[in-house]
Amino acid sequence: MAVIALCDVNAMFASCAALEDPSLRGKPLLVAGDPGDRRSIVLTASYEARAFGVRTAMPVAMALRLCPGASIVAPDHDLYRRYSRRLFDCLQEFTPIVAPVSIDEAFLDLTGCPGISAGPQALGEQIRARVLSAIGLTVCVGLAPGRWLAKMAADLAKRREGGVLHLLGEDMPREIWPLPVEAFYGVGPKTAERLHALGIRTIGEIAQSDAIARLGHHGEELRRLAQGEDPSRVEAEGAAKSVSHELTFGSDIARPEELRGVLLSLCDQVAYRLRRSGLRAGSVTLRLRSSRFQTFTRQAPLPAPAQRADALFARALELLPRMPKAAFPARLAGIAAGALSEASADAPSLFPDPETERRERLADAVTALRARYGEAAVLPAETLGSAAEESYDRRRHGTSFGKPGRRQEPRDEP
Amino acid sequence: MLIFESPAQLLADALQLASRAVAQRDQVPSLTGVLLRASEGELELTATDGELAIRTVVRAEVSSQGTVLVPARTFSDLLRLVPAQAEVEFRGLEGQVGIRFLRSRFDLPTLRSEEFPPLDFTPEGDPLLVRGDGLKDLVRKTIYAVSARDDGRLFTIGMQLGVRDGHLTAAATDNHRLAWARTPVEGAAEEKDILVPARPFAEIVRILPDDEVEVFLNASRLIVRTSAMTMYITAIRAQFPDTRRVVFDEYATTVRFEVGPLLQAVERTQLVTDQRNARLRVHVEEEALRVSANSSEGGQGSEEVAAQSTGQPVDLVFGPKYLIDALRSLHGERAVLEVMHAESPALFRPDAEPRDQFGIVMPLRQAES
Numbered sequence: 001m002a003v004i005a006l007c008d009v010n011a012m013f014a015s016c017a018a019l020e021d022p023s024l025r026g027k028p029l030l031v032a033g034d035p036g037d038r039r040s041i042v043l044t045a046s047y048e049a050r051a052f053g054v055r056t057a058m059p060v061a062m063a064l065r066l067c068p069g070a071s072i073v074a075p076d077h078d079l080y081r082r083y084s085r086r087l088f089d090c091l092q093e094f095t096p097i098v099a100p101v102s103i104d105e106a107f108l109d110l111t112g113c114p115g116i117s118a119g120p121q122a123l124g125e126q127i128r129a130r131v132l133s134a135i136g137l138t139v140c141v142g143l144a145p146g147r148w149l150a151k152m153a154a155d156l157a158k159r160r161e162g163g164v165l166h167l168l169g170e171d172m173p174r175e176i177w178p179l180p181v182e183a184f185y186g187v188g189p190k191t192a193e194r195l196h197a198l199g200i201r202t203i204g205e206i207a208q209s210d211a212i213a214r215l216g217h218h219g220e221e222l223r224r225l226a227q228g229e230d231p232s233r234v235e236a237e238g239a240a241k242s243v244s245h246e247l248t249f250g251s252d253i254a255r256p257e258e259l260r261g262v263l264l265s266l267c268d269q270v271a272y273r274l275r276r277s278g279l280r281a282g283s284v285t286l287r288l289r290s291s292r293f294q295t296f297t298r299q300a301p302l303p304a305p306a307q308r309a310d311a312l313f314a315r316a317l318e319l320l321p322r323m324p325k326a327a328f329p330a331r332l333a334g335i336a337a338g339a340l341s342e343a344s345a346d347a348p349s350l351f352p353d354p355e356t357e358r359r360e361r362l363a364d365a366v367t368a369l370r371a372r373y374g375e376a377a378v379l380p381a382e383t384l385g386s387a388a389e390e391s392y393d394r395r396r397h398g399t400s401f402g403k404p405g406r407r408q409e410p411r412d413e414p
Numbered sequence: 415m416l417i418f419e420s421p422a423q424l425l426a427d428a429l430q431l432a433s434r435a436v437a438q439r440d441q442v443p444s445l446t447g448v449l450l451r452a453s454e455g456e457l458e459l460t461a462t463d464g465e466l467a468i469r470t471v472v473r474a475e476v477s478s479q480g481t482v483l484v485p486a487r488t489f490s491d492l493l494r495l496v497p498a499q500a501e502v503e504f505r506g507l508e509g510q511v512g513i514r515f516l517r518s519r520f521d522l523p524t525l526r527s528e529e530f531p532p533l534d535f536t537p538e539g540d541p542l543l544v545r546g547d548g549l550k551d552l553v554r555k556t557i558y559a560v561s562a563r564d565d566g567r568l569f570t571i572g573m574q575l576g577v578r579d580g581h582l583t584a585a586a587t588d589n590h591r592l593a594w595a596r597t598p599v600e601g602a603a604e605e606k607d608i609l610v611p612a613r614p615f616a617e618i619v620r621i622l623p624d625d626e627v628e629v630f631l632n633a634s635r636l637i638v639r640t641s642a643m644t645m646y647i648t649a650i651r652a653q654f655p656d657t658r659r660v661v662f663d664e665y666a667t668t669v670r671f672e673v674g675p676l677l678q679a680v681e682r683t684q685l686v687t688d689q690r691n692a693r694l695r696v697h698v699e700e701e702a703l704r705v706s707a708n709s710s711e712g713g714q715g716s717e718e719v720a721a722q723s724t725g726q727p728v729d730l731v732f733g734p735k736y737l738i739d740a741l742r743s744l745h746g747e748r749a750v751l752e753v754m755h756a757e758s759p760a761l762f763r764p765d766a767e768p769r770d771q772f773g774i775v776m777p778l779r780q781a782e783s
Contacts, residue, residue, distance in 0.1 A: 341690050342691035347778050349590065350590060350776050
């Protein structure tokens, strides 16, 4: 049977800060956008600070009322990236199949790897011990037959002594079924609402209720997951192979024309990440998921490696008519930039095109503004009022890589 | 009804020649064919893909004149396999053609000849007289700088041909590098330019004989004529950039070196560059060029090549492929590298006068750090 693990660093920002500055160790510590400004918000807090009731996204002033002695530091993304790289390198000692989800968590496929003979639980404990001794970071490890359940297992592991939990099908009734449906990975607010309407409140009811069949494919998928069947696997990721962004709509989009604003916004967000990571795309993939949970993808190469949203968007619009009718009404749209290369490998133009130069300067300016004031600081006018407007990351600093299939919201670690 | 006889070899060669202009994709079926027109004592073969057109004429014993459009692929494949000396008899009707040779007989379907576009091979004005091998040399020295794909700026897939100072000039650029060369021409009266699609042009130049051919730079097309064939290629409607914007009269740094040793050093050193971000450093010192690279996986390499430089020492960063292409295209053993500063266009040319060739490579931006 497959063994998939999710390794998640506890309080990554605060832990890195404490590792760099031993005087901060074991003390309440807040990471805030601007430590001097009491109105700025807490990006993350050490466990010592959380013990006082401090939570992510709380204003610094409030956090200091709860925990007057807390130290405050500014985020240092270069530092986190350094630790992140060391973490992923360390995880690769256990299996070559490591797929980073964000700066502080990664899925591992441990199926058949050398250490698995000791048993998944024991291997999870070894991983946790190794990361702690080699890097100094504490990770919790959730293990399960598939990715989705591994995520559930990791959430549970966080609250356990030892921080490691192996979740099997037979554990589901005891560990998972009592939880409310909202806690289930893959159940967003909209699905939760529909489940409530069917009288389904707990994950156990998803597993046992016949009413779930009324949700069609998605319901069937959820039922199998709730019963402990998880076919999702992990693909190894070296350097990023693609940069993607997806959006699930509040209500389904019936016609291709209505996707324009959404696609522009997705291309814009992908382009922003490409520019920040110094990458260019050689291809664009458009993905649509229908209300019946069928997924369709169409891909096309770009005429020349591109980084700007306008180039990605032009190609995405050409792909749209190639989507079958069955893709509509659509519940999700995604844009992925593939065939990546480093922008610095591109020689400057001998004969610059004034229009191209103008667009490049504009993109640079927008990137600078967003890096400082958050992704939503500057939006393409056409995305305003579209289903996509709310999808922009409103935080001042993003820590995540493109996370397919997951909305990017501040996470509150328990 | 069209009936003629011709030696298999002669016909196969002519078909192969004409087939170079046949459309690769069959969106327009008639353009995948070769038009055969038999008249008194000769057979004319014509093909076009809409951009490039070729017409060639061979001797044939014609007993009934007429026109038929045959599918190029099947016919040239078949005729190539017929014994060379065999006499082939053709009997063509709209709809079907019969081919007989020795004791064999084939009946093959034809295409609708009335759908084949009318083609006019008549040039305007007096021809320029250029040697075929001179044209081949021009193409060899410049074709590498053409863009590998259509990136939206039309001039990057073109080759600009011009007449200037008794020479035919050729220039090509993908906007990150540029190649220029010239070859002597006779009959050049006035200066003029034409921008043609580079790859089809290279294709027709390849099949030219080495001796003298006639070239016409007409307003909307380029025509090349030899005793055996006439070809034309439709011009690209776009402006080629002014090469004088990237060539300077004087440079801050001038380096003389031997091409072979530098090329070998670059080829070895590029092995330790990153695939996705290949950067090769060329450090210009007074008596040497130092080529170096390193990769994120930890490999590194450095080589020194003898050189004589004057002016400012400079540190250049190149994409290795661009550097190799430029060096390989240079004629002769000794060459010159000239540059204003580390991020301005670098000029490579043979160390010889008169200046019949140069290549320009835009250096990569210096790493920030």
